[in-house]
Amino acid sequence: MTKWVIKLGGAVLNCEDAAAALFKVMSEQKDAQFIIVHGGGSLVDTWLQDAGFVSSKHEGLRISPREQMPYIVGALAGCANKQLMAQAIASKMIPIGISLFEAGITSTQKLKALGLVGTCSEGCINLVPTLLEKNMLPIISSIGFDSDGTWYNVNADEAAAAIAKSLDAELIFMTDVEAVLDANKQPLHQLDALQISELINSGVIQGGMQVKVETSLLAAQHLRRGVYISSWQKPENLNALLNQEHVGTKIVP
Numbered sequence: 001m002t003k004w005v006i007k008l009g010g011a012v013l014n015c016e017d018a019a020a021a022l023f024k025v026m027s028e029q030k031d032a033q034f035i036i037v038h039g040g041g042s043l044v045d046t047w048l049q050d051a052g053f054v055s056s057k058h059e060g061l062r063i064s065p066r067e068q069m070p071y072i073v074g075a076l077a078g079c080a081n082k083q084l085m086a087q088a089i090a091s092k093m094i095p096i097g098i099s100l101f102e103a104g105i106t107s108t109q110k111l112k113a114l115g116l117v118g119t120c121s122e123g124c125i126n127l128v129p130t131l132l133e134k135n136m137l138p139i140i141s142s143i144g145f146d147s148d149g150t151w152y153n154v155n156a157d158e159a160a161a162a163i164a165k166s167l168d169a170e171l172i173f174m175t176d177v178e179a180v181l182d183a184n185k186q187p188l189h190q191l192d193a194l195q196i197s198e199l200i201n202s203g204v205i206q207g208g209m210q211v212k213v214e215t216s217l218l219a220a221q222h223l224r225r226g227v228y229i230s231s232w233q234k235p236e237n238l239n240a241l242l243n244q245e246h247v248g249t250k251i252v253p
């Protein structure tokens with residue numbers, strides 16, 4: 001049975017029932033198992049702003065001071081995770097909301113200057129295979145922990161790639177744009193390492209998309225197959241991708 005890790009960008013939560021439409025596509029698939037890894041960057045922005053914090057990013061990664069972590073964890077592992085669970089339940093699936101720790105990923109601090117931004121490496125326990133055996137849908141937030149129990153804010157694209165790696169699963173990034181766009185805002189069909197570095201150096205790919213393409217390339221190289229970036233705005237995109245059709249941008253190793 002093919003395993004698919006589907007990374008959902010957090011903006012899906014701003015669009016009523018968009019996630020439910022994707023869950024419906026998944027529930028109709030036979031011979032496939034799904035694992036959701038989700039973001040929620042826009043929700044984190046709102047929660048931090050409402051709490052009076054200023055939040056900034058460095059190359060697409062949110063600088064995460066210790067005192068902001070309760071809001072970040074609350075938005076990602078709490079609100080975003082449970083909102084997605086609600087839409088999965090409405091789509092007649094059986095979701096189990098977990099963090100990276102239960103999904104077999106351990107984190108450590110990435111870079112002191114970023115605060116509690118975490119990395120991903122292989123952890124000690126992994127509930128995902130058991131959940132899949134029981135026909136449950138793991139919905140994994142990008143909150144990680146180290147072996148001392150310190151919590152970390154992990155970029156959700158990096159989290160999805162680590163989960164796909166640990167399960168040797170197919171990986172699809174579903175974001176808020178149809179594809180990676182070139183300098184003229186035209187969709188790019190396929191990208192390799194050289195094209196990616198040129199587009200980043202020239203500033204055409206930046207911010208969250210920079211993290212996504214860099215992470216996709218590493219994942220494609222590790223998995224030795226293409227990784228897709230497409231939009232969650234059209235559920236038919238997911239259907240097409242699951243049927244091996246080319247939609248969005250394919251990142252090739």
Ligand SMILES: Nc1ncnc2c1ncn2[C@@H]1O[C@H](COP(=O)(O)OP(=O)(O)O)[C@@H](O)[C@H]1O
Pocket residue numbers: 008009010011039040041157174175176177179180181182204205206207208209210212
């Ligand atoms: N070359 C590019 N092509 C497409 N989107 C880009 C590009 N460069 C930057 N972006 C931005 O990246 C965003 C997607 O990244 P991000 O907001 O992190 O998505 P997600 O929350 O789905 O992970 C797009 O909405 C767009 O604003």
Ligand SMILES: CC(=O)N[C@@H](CCC(=O)OP(=O)(O)O)C(=O)O
Pocket residue numbers: 008009010011038039040041042044060061062072076117118142153154155156157208
């Ligand atoms: C370290 C880091 O950048 N963490 C991200 C985690 C959420 C995320 O990645 O959300 P999207 O997938 O919706 O962008 C953040 O705080 O925004």
